[in-house]
Amino acid sequence: MTDTPDLSVELGFLRLKNPILAASGTFGCGLEFTPFIDLNELGGFVVKGLYFEPRSGNPPPRLVETAAGLINAIGLQGIGVKHFTETILPQLKDLQTAVLVNICGESEEEYVRVADYLNGHEGIAAYELNISCPNVREGGRCPAQNAESTYSLVRRVKQMSARPILTKLTPNVTDITLIARSAEEAGSDAVCLVNTFLAMAIDIHTRRPKLANIYGGLSGPAIKPIALRMVHQTAAVLSIPVIGMGGIMSAADVVEFLLAGASAVQVGTANFIQPDILPQIVEDLRRFLVKNNIKQITDLVGGIKSP
Numbered sequence: 001m002t003d004t005p006d007l008s009v010e011l012g013f014l015r016l017k018n019p020i021l022a023a024s025g026t027f028g029c030g031l032e033f034t035p036f037i038d039l040n041e042l043g044g045f046v047v048k049g050l051y052f053e054p055r056s057g058n059p060p061p062r063l064v065e066t067a068a069g070l071i072n073a074i075g076l077q078g079i080g081v082k083h084f085t086e087t088i089l090p091q092l093k094d095l096q097t098a099v100l101v102n103i104c105g106e107s108e109e110e111y112v113r114v115a116d117y118l119n120g121h122e123g124i125a126a127y128e129l130n131i132s133c134p135n136v137r138e139g140g141r142c143p144a145q146n147a148e149s150t151y152s153l154v155r156r157v158k159q160m161s162a163r164p165i166l167t168k169l170t171p172n173v174t175d176i177t178l179i180a181r182s183a184e185e186a187g188s189d190a191v192c193l194v195n196t197f198l199a200m201a202i203d204i205h206t207r208r209p210k211l212a213n214i215y216g217g218l219s220g221p222a223i224k225p226i227a228l229r230m231v232h233q234t235a236a237v238l239s240i241p242v243i244g245m246g247g248i249m250s251a252a253d254v255v256e257f258l259l260a261g262a263s264a265v266q267v268g269t270a271n272f273i274q275p276d277i278l279p280q281i282v283e284d285l286r287r288f289l290v291k292n293n294i295k296q297i298t299d300l301v302g303g304i305k306s307p
C-alpha cells in the first residue's frame, strides 16, 4: 500500500500540487472562500473573468436552479483589471498555489489590452482566455464557436503574452475538436473545457423566461456526461494538456475526467453548494489512490480502457 501518493501534475508550463482548480466565476477572486478553506490546499484557482474596465453584467434575474444544475446569465460582471491588480492581487501574493486569471474582451484588442496590462504584474501563473461565455452576445455567440476566430485571437494574445495561455472552449459547437485544434495551432499552452451549455427555463405561470437574458449557461451535474465525452474526444487529438470541467462534484468525478484524458480539472458549481468541497475532493482523491495502490495521480491520465 502507498501511504503518500503523489498528487502533483506537470502541465509542461506549470506544476500544480494537485489537479484540482477552482473554476472561474464560481470562486470570486479566491479570498471569498478563505472563511471556509485554506487556498493553499488547492492545485490552483481561476479568478472571475476580467475585462479591462469594470462591468455590471446582465440585469436580474440572472440565476435559475434546474433539476440537476444551474443556469446563469451573469454576463461577466467584473471588477476590471485595475481594481484587481491594485487591491486583490497583493493579497494573493503569499499563496502557495497557482493563481490564474480569466481574461475577457469585447474585441481581440481588448483581450490583448487586458493581457498587456497584467503582464506588468507579478503573482499570476497563467492566463485563461475566456472566448466561450454564452451570456454576453446575442444568441449565446462567442469566438470559440468558430475555428478561425479562435485561431486569430489565441495567436494574437500568445504573441504578446508574458505568461502561458489556456484557452477556454465552449461546448456549444458541433465538433469541439476542430476548435481545440485551432487553439493548439495558434500556440495555446492548454485548453480548458467546457464552459456552460446554452440553456433556458420558463415560468409556466407568467409564461415568461426565468432569466431576464432569456438564455443562460447550464452548469453542474446535468452536464457532466457531455463534458466528459468532449474532454475524451479532445484529449485524443491534442498534444497540449486538456483541463476538464463540467459538473464535477466528487473525487470519483475527477477520476473519470483524468481517465478520459484530462491532465487536471476545474470545479465550479459545486463550490456554491458546498464551499469547502475542494479540499474534501483533494483528500478523497488521495484516499482513492491509496486504496487502489496508485503511486502517482498522473498514472490515471488517459487511462481509460477499451469497452
Ligand SMILES: Cc1cc2nc3c(=O)[nH]c(=O)nc-3n(C[C@H](O)[C@H](O)[C@H](O)COP(=O)(O)O)c2cc1C
Binding pocket: 023, 024, 025, 026, 048, 049, 070, 072, 074, 076, 102, 130, 133, 168, 194, 195, 196, 218, 219, 220, 221, 223, 245, 246, 247, 248, 266, 267, 268, 269, 270
Ligand atoms: C455563476 C457562474 C459564473 C461563471 N463565470 C465564468 C467566467 O467569468 N469565466 C469563465 O470562463 N467561465 C465562467 N463560468 C463557467 C465555469 O467556469 C465552468 O466552466 C462551468 O460552470 C462548468 O463547470 P461546473 O459544472 O463545475 O460549474 C461561470 C459559471 C457559473 C455557474
